[in-house]
Amino acid sequence: MESKQTHIHIEKIKLLYMHSLIPIVLSAIAGLFLVAALWKLANRQQLLIWFGITLLLALMRIVIISRFKQANPQGTDVLRWEQPFAISLLLVFLSWSVGLIWIMPRDNLTAIFILNTFSLGLAGAAISWYSPLRYLQIASVSLALVPMIIVLLTLGYDQTFWVGVAACCMYVSCIITSILLQKTFNGNLELAYDLQQAKMSAEDMARTDALTGLNNRRAFFDKARLLFDYCKSNQQPVSALMLDVDHFKNINDSFGHACGDMALSSLAQLLKNNLRESDVLCRFGGEEFAVLLPNTRVSEAEEVANHLKRTMMNSTIILAQENLLSLTASFGVTDFGETLEDLLSHADKAMYSAKNGGRNHVVKYQAE
Known part of the structure; x- marks a missing residue:
């Protein structure tokens, strides 16, 4: 039987796979809206290339999730599925992080602020959907915000500089929120585990002879x-x-x-x-x-x-x-x-x- 911490980690991985299909779909829809918003403001060829990459990565993640559900791993076998999930997720956030900077027209403040808004939304999604594993949550938030913050602070516009400062504050807030949510999330999982063990122990006691340990x-x-x-x-x-x-x-x-x-x-x-x-x-x-x-x-x-x-x-x-x-x-x-x-x-x-x-x-x- 796996330890308490191993059991909780397994449950976290299961939760990620169970609830990741919706953010994949929403991410693709958000990408489509971003292309529409920047269609007249940015390089269209770059927009289409970036959107195509995000769709391919979304498809890859759907395949991984489908295979997980088909395999239906149990116990410690679930742990082997953590790495493909983490790699595919970080690739998605990397495509958004690098991609948004790549498609950003440096001389158009409207486009810059639109992209910054999407980066903030991406960070919020990371906190909401990937809280089970702290390292994934923090890595996703960092990929969503840090590159954009660097660009905003170094573009040379007063407006973008102060937006970059505000984004820094938002980033710190996201990290603190992530840590607090993780503590609460872990506490809930540990409580659920303890209650389950107590129930199993009570059921076992009700079916076991206390003196001999045999069936009653x-x-x-x-x-x-x-x-x-x-x-x-x-x-x-x-x-x-x-x-x-x-x-x-x-x-x-x-x-x-x-x-x-x-x-x-x-x-x-x-x-x-x-x-x-x-x-x-x-x-x-x-x-x-x-x-x-x-x-x-x-x-x-x-x-x-x-x-x-x-x-x-x-x-x-x-x-x-x-x-x-x-x-x-x-x-x-x-x-x-x-x-x-x-x-x-x-x-x-x-x-x-x-x-x-x-x-x-x-x-x-x-x-x-």
């Missing part, structure tokens, strides 16, 4: 029912195994409930280590455990139960004050039952037959 009854029935139905619909065998620790009350009476809890926790780990990942194990209640064994015949379930019985007998649990304890259990197995509840009921009956028959052995359910 609720989680067991949810998982086992899906697996049981799948096996039945695909004509695959499915068996149930239930076990109850023998004379567990004596352990609590002799060593105390804390040692009894330690014994159950150790037994849970032993069972988990000796079952398949596909098996569904749970603490059914008290010292009783249940296992659903998919794609398993009852004869195979008996072998599993006998293996667990031998492993328990050959294993020792270290309790408080260095007391050693070896557990035994009574096992019931079956593959007979049209429903999950019937299957478990039959396994439970077989388990009690094992307890009544002397304990520490395995009984297979016999249909009446």
Whole structure:
């Protein structure tokens, strides 16, 4: 599982891809309006060349976004898409930054102020649309304003000089705004992440036995029912195994409930280590455990139960004050039952037959 910061960074990249199509379209429309505004004031050939470049870059960005959505990357795979997004975006702002200066007629104040207005609008768009990643936001704002500011300050007109000074103030304001927005944005993402983790933790606690870390009854029935139905619909065998620790009350009476809890926790780990990942194990209640064994015949379930019985007998649990304890259990197995509840009921009956028959052995359910 990725770290908190990595998760937040991934979410930022996703947000950029999700919301970048609109600014691409608006950028192309703004370019068209700029060409129309300068058609009689600037070199038309330069205008058309610049507009063609901006359209090609817009098309490139649309292709990148489309490929991202088709690939639908998950987890850390999203990180590989940050670089193409950043490069394509900065190329767009570079085309506007250098392009506006290139098409600017130096002797026409009207055209100069029109271009300055578009530069300010471009900076505002960068703050609005690219706030998830601060370096992209600041780089975009800088490309939009810094070259234009330099030109305004060095053109030699009093009017452009003071507009350049005002643009400098605007640039500083944009950077400060960018930093403040980034802090707020990061705070919101971190809060959303913490809430999501808290929800997942609460859901996990509601489905996990606190003592053993195994599935509780609720989680067991949810998982086992899906697996049981799948096996039945695909004509695959499915068996149930239930076990109850023998004379567990004596352990609590002799060593105390804390040692009894330690014994159950150790037994849970032993069972988990000796079952398949596909098996569904749970603490059914008290010292009783249940296992659903998919794609398993009852004869195979008996072998599993006998293996667990031998492993328990050959294993020792270290309790408080260095007391050693070896557990035994009574096992019931079956593959007979049209429903999950019937299957478990039959396994439970077989388990009690094992307890009544002397304990520490395995009984297979016999249909009446």
